Amino acid sequence: MVQSFRLDGVGLIKRDKKLSFKFNGKIYYGYEGDTLASALIANGIHLVGRSFKYHRPRGFFGAGVDEPYAIVQLFRNGETEPNIKATEQELFEGLEASSVNCWPSVNFDIGAINNFLKIFLPAGFYYKTFMWPKSFWYKIYEPLIRKAAGLGTVSTSHDKERYEHKYEYCDLLIAGSGPSGLASAYAAAKNGARVILAEDKSRFGGTLLTNDVNIGNKSGKEWAEGIISELKEMPNVIVKNRSQVFGYYDHNMLVMTERISDHLPITKKFHPKQRLWYIRAQEVLISSGSIERPLVFGNNDTPGVMLSSAAKEYLKVYGVLVGKKPLIFTNNDSGYETAIEFKKNGIDPVILDTRKNPQSEIVDEAKHLKINIKFSYVVVAAKGYKKVKSADIAQISDDKEQLGKLENVKCDCICVSGFWTPTIHLASQSGNKTTFDENIDAFVPGISKQNERTLGAANGEYRLSETLKNSFETGYELSKKITNNDNKVSFPNVLEKKSTVHDKFWCVPLPKGKNYKRFLDFQNDVAVSDIEIALKEGYRSIEHVKRYTTLGMATDQGKTSNLNGLQLVSKIENKVVPAVGHTTFRPPYTPVSIGAIVGREIGKHSKPTRKSPMHSWHEKNNAVFVDAGVWLRPRYYKRGNENLFEGSKREAKNVRRNVGVCDVTTLGKIDIKGPDAAELLNRVYTNAWLKLPIGKARYGVMLREDGIVMDDGTTTRISENHYHMTTTTAQAANVLSHLEYYLQLVWPELNVNVVSTTEQWAGAAIAGPKSRDLLQKLFPNFDVSNEGLPFMGYMEGELFGVKARIFRISFSGELAYEVNVESDNGNFMWEKIMEIGKELKIQPYGTEALSTLRIEMGHVAGSELDGRTIPYDNSLEGLVSKKKDFIGKRSLSKKAFSADDRQKIVGVIPLDKKTSIPEGSHLVKDSKASLPNPKLGYISASCWSVEHDNPFSLAILKDGKNMIGKKLFVMSPLKNKIIPVEIVSSHYVDPKGERARS
Amino acid sequence: MLYINCPHCGLRSQNEFSYGGDATVKRPDLNKEISDQDWDNFVYNRKSLRGKHWELWQHISGCRQWIKVERDTSTHEIFNTLKANEETI
Incomplete structure (x- = not known):
């Protein structure tokens, strides 16, 4: 196809680099250095879309960022992107774009019927029209409006770009x-x-x-x-x-x-x-x-009506004529510059100047070039539907109120200049x-x-x-x-050429008997009449007028429309423009793609995934992973066709019977050093810490100042002034900040330093009746007998030449140890444990088995320490010192916290000993009570007890201590389940804790 | 994004810090009798001031120090920053 509107030898485009591109399925040619807009205009294409509300034909209005019309859907490298301004998109070989907001095609658009129904679509029409019947909104109105009024389609596939x-x-x-x-x-x-x-x-x-x-x-x-x-x-x-x-x-x-x-x-x-x-x-x-301001006249949105500065830019930068019979409509000297450029390139423009007798160098030059200039003339209305064909023009009186006789002049574009904003x-x-x-x-x-x-x-x-x-x-x-x-x-x-003052005139009055639409906002189809209605209906604040009429909204944010809107409001309200004020400018100035805002913060959690040093071993051994905060942890190690339930049951059973090993690297670890370290622990934890001997670990619970449990874990005294604190995986960062807060701001007199060592240590929990046998084999030169390393004991050992810390602590309730080595040695430790444990029938276990083991022992974890419970609720009142003060202690004496029927942790067993209980279910007295059925408590964690071979759950239950032995119902409307249950002690296995101490 | 002058590190962007609330709240001394009302005020009751306000920030991705920042809550202007052990004026 010929680029029939391209000039020879003008512009900054690279003529030796011809590019082909597709618009609405048709192939065209342009040059390197073109925008999609300049290339389309060079090919004589001016119809590129349909307007938002009335679906009127849309062409090009500007040549850059201010463009309200030419928004296209772009296809590039297998991806699609909406809301692309054709005036900004640079042309490249093979570019594909299509019109938006038209169906079935830009040339025949069914929605254009709105143009003939426009009497029914006044300002605020959404608010007025689609309000009844109410049920119609979701089912009929909204889907239809969404289909009719869009500015493109968002891709639903993953963006491959970086x-x-x-x-x-x-x-x-x-x-x-x-x-x-x-x-x-x-x-x-x-x-x-x-x-x-x-x-x-x-x-x-x-x-x-x-x-x-x-x-x-x-x-x-x-x-x-x-x-x-x-x-x-x-x-x-x-x-x-x-x-x-x-x-x-x-x-x-x-x-x-x-x-x-x-x-x-x-x-x-x-x-x-x-x-x-x-x-x-x-x-x-x-x-x-x-940015150049438009002038407002009848049908001023017809394709071919555009800013005069844009016409000049298309000509001088791209060597493209926006028309061959241009009409320039101006209230200032800028329009003349465009006319002069046309004239220099062999095109005869006609200038309509609203001014009566302007005197300046630029006007003189135009006269000298013999350009046809009509002073005190205006365009009353553009004629033509899909493209300007002619214009009705008229002389205008000095007071700008009266129009002379209408004359029709042929033209193929109208370049407007209403001065500069x-x-x-x-x-x-x-x-x-x-x-x-x-x-x-x-x-x-x-x-x-x-x-x-x-x-x-x-x-x-x-x-x-x-x-x-x-x-x-x-x-x-x-x-x-x-x-x-x-x-x-x-x-x-x-x-530079000197120019003279502009004319404040900006809006052409309607001729008698004509009711042309005179548009202010071209992107949102807001016409003069819409603003008039809004003001008649009582909208006064410019912010309200904007939202009611949509003036200055959407992707162009009114770059060409705002000022004319303000002028109109001030004229009707009889105020000066500054008294009306402008709406707030908010970022972004132009649309920004979501991808750019997001940057590299993509994927899971929008953060890098944290993996333990043993991660690749887990992968090789069929671990099925689960998210634990930002960490990935093995949930279970799949054997054959096992599912989660079967696999975790096998692993948990093996811990109770033989020995298992679990990766506990993710636990938070904080190194605490200084002469006042014990004093700090004593103030932070609810129990006593001043007398913990060297080489011993202790379990502790810390509260927030409001008495709610913040975290739990063990802390070990490594040497005189050196402690090793562990926190839950999720709270590690918060606990460190918490300690720093008290040390720096509240008790600066304490001589203590804290630092996170979570990533410095790799941890393996070895649990089960055979764990001591395994430990002895791992550390043959160390005494790990019950006397040498008693329950809650700590020792430093050497694992085949690698320094290790051994803690005798148990989360599973079994005889258990935790071995820590420096992270770089984590995989070595793990492989040694697996290799030597083989004859003891060791199996690795994941978080699911870990949960099963702790639930049936009644050990609390994150699902009970959920930011809503106090120590009593978790049966941890034995850890709350009566003698000393600590963070949050004063809050525990609150009335609600010491109420007789306070909630407490209990165990729950289904009466049929078969039905699994969904976590989060409610406990009620009467399953048939009328709604709202009073809730007595909730299921915090559920498992299949491998010890008893039936379902077992933990629950936080009102008046829990007096409910043991009672029968209640578990209700889960989500899972549509009602299960009769019995309330039992939360310690379902080994209630005296003998195994861990054996 | 605010530009906070950490007294230990110098000017750093807000995304290195985490907010820590009112800097003028003093924790009651340990082992001291305190009325329900006073304890309640310490734990829960905060003024939501418009204007100049001393607040705590922790330079969490930097030196990890808690600092005191005098900021106007409506304009975001920052007037002064202090170390944890320095008294607000």
Whole structure:
């Protein structure tokens, strides 16, 4: 297909690199350096989508970030992405894109019937229309609206691309590489400041690429290229294109997305698709420029109506004509510049100027070029449905209220210029109090809250010479303040055409008898009439008007619509614009992909998975893993076709009968040293710690200040002033912070140091009646007899030349030991245990068997110490010292905590001794009582008792101590189960604890 | 993201710290009689101030020290930071 709207020899595209791409299934051609938008326009394509509400045809309105219309679905490298602006997406070979929000096709869209029903779709129509009958919302209205009103489809498959985060620091962050950005960056960099210069587009230079200016005897574009290539060579400067600074946060933290691979057919190896930069800047210079404002007239959303600056950019950057019979509609001199560019390229434009008799160099040049200019003229309405075919124009009276006779002129595009709106988003996000500038009818930054300044057009300064002067000066001053250097660069000569004042006129009145839609917000189909209705209905605050009418919402966030909306509200309300105020600017300035926000924090828990040093052994031996916090632990070791129930039962049985080994590396470990270590333990734990002998371990429970159990574990006295504390896997980090809190803030007089050693030690629990035999074989030169290493004893040994710590502690209730070696030796230890234990019929056991063993012994764990229970509830009152004070003790005397019928841990057995009891079930007295059935307690943990060969559960039950022997019902509405049960002691196996002491 | 001046390490970003509540709360001495009301105030009752506020942060991914930070809860401005053993003004 021929690119019939492409000019020869104009533009910055690479003509030797022809690219093919597909839009809505059809193949087209463009060049490297095109955007999808410029390539489509070059092929004469102007219909790219349908509008959100009325499904009216949509074309292109801008040429960049402000684009409200041309949002497409992109297909790239087997992935699909919605919400892509065609004006931002760079063309690459094989690009595929399609229109959104139209069905079945962009040319024939059934939803366009809304356009004829628009009388029924006024402002707030969702709130008014779809409210009754209520039940219709979920089943009928919502699915239909979702289908009709979307901006694309999100892929449901895993994103294969890689996204990265980067932290950076600089003296000066400069957002935008137009004239002010380049000048300030250059001045500051030459003075030794560390500078980051960020440009959203692929090309640096901003308006210098399209404006006819001369700086230091070079064209604007050449001057920009010179500055950029010099900056790129400097070691103190980071220059980034395709990088949007989208958020300004507290303490001068700014966030930027760098689109590294979006413009390539596939991402290069080892490259991310996008990178998110967190930049902490000493000073920020905002040089984000300005966006042209539309003029409002009838059917001003017809494809072919676009900003005049966009038309100029398509022409000068891409060598593309947006039309061959252009009508320029302007209230200021900018429209003339576009007209002049058309004329220079052999196209005859017509200018309609709302002003009566403007005098300026630019107007003179247009007159000199013999461009047809009609003063005091307006476009009343665009004609044509899928593309502008002509325009109804008319003369307008000096008071701008009366229209003359309508005339129809043929045209294929209407380029509008309603003057310029500074892009103040970043300044406003930073907390800057913006002010309204009467001269330009727009808000500009005012008093800064953080270290930021706004330069150039973003600050309402549209003269290039002034902009460059201020920017050189500011870059120099700020860098001098930071670096104390004094290298000033010389200021270049600037030649630019002088312009005159704009006309404050922005909205064309309706001619008599006509009811054209005059759109303010092009993305959300908000017309003048919608705002009028909202105000009539009593909405006053601009924030409410925005939410009711959707003015300025959605992906473009009203970049082209906000100011005209404000002008309208202020006109109807008879207020000045600053009294109406603007809605809050919030980050992000442009849409940011979720992938970039997430970065590498993906996968399980969005964190790296922690594995014990024995992990690969577990893997090789058919371990089925389970998440334990951020750790992976073997749940059971699968043999043949065994399921979890069978496998864990086998492993638990083997512990009770022979000997088993369990990886307990994940337990939290804290090394405690110092002369006051015992005193610290005595204050942190509920039981007494001052008299623990060296070489002995003790079980302890610690509380929060509110009396709730925080954690439990054993602590061992290694030497005089050295203790080894263990915590549960889940609470390890919290317990360390807890200890540090008391040592640093509450009792700084205690001479103690604590440090986490969780990852320094690998741990193996050896449990079962044959565990001592095994231990003796592992440590043949050490006395591990009941006398040599008694219950709760500790000794240091040597495991075939490897230093080991041996603790005689038991979680399973059996005779048991825990052996710790340095992490690097973990696998060696494990393999030795398995090798030597073979003749004793050793089997490894996982967390499921571990749970079974502790549940039937009545040992509490995380499911009982769940942040809701006090020591009494867990039958741990024997560990609560009456003599000494400790953290949380005072809370235990609370009335509720000492009530007679306080909840307490009990055992639960189903009467049929067969039915497993679901964890989390409730205990009730009467299974048939009317709802809500009073809940007496809940099942905290369940297992199949391998000792008794029937189900057994632990429960926290109201008045538990008086309930032993009673019969209750377990109810689980989730599992639809009602099970008659008997309440028994929580110690179901070896209640006196003889085995562990044997 | 806040920029907190750790008195031990210097300026660090907020994501290295964890928040620890009101820095002006004093734990009652051990082994001392205390009324239900006073204990309740210590454990549960906190003012939710708007404006300047001394609060605790722990430099959890850095030096692991608890520090005191004077911050405006509405503007996030930080005025002062102190070590754990320094008294707030």
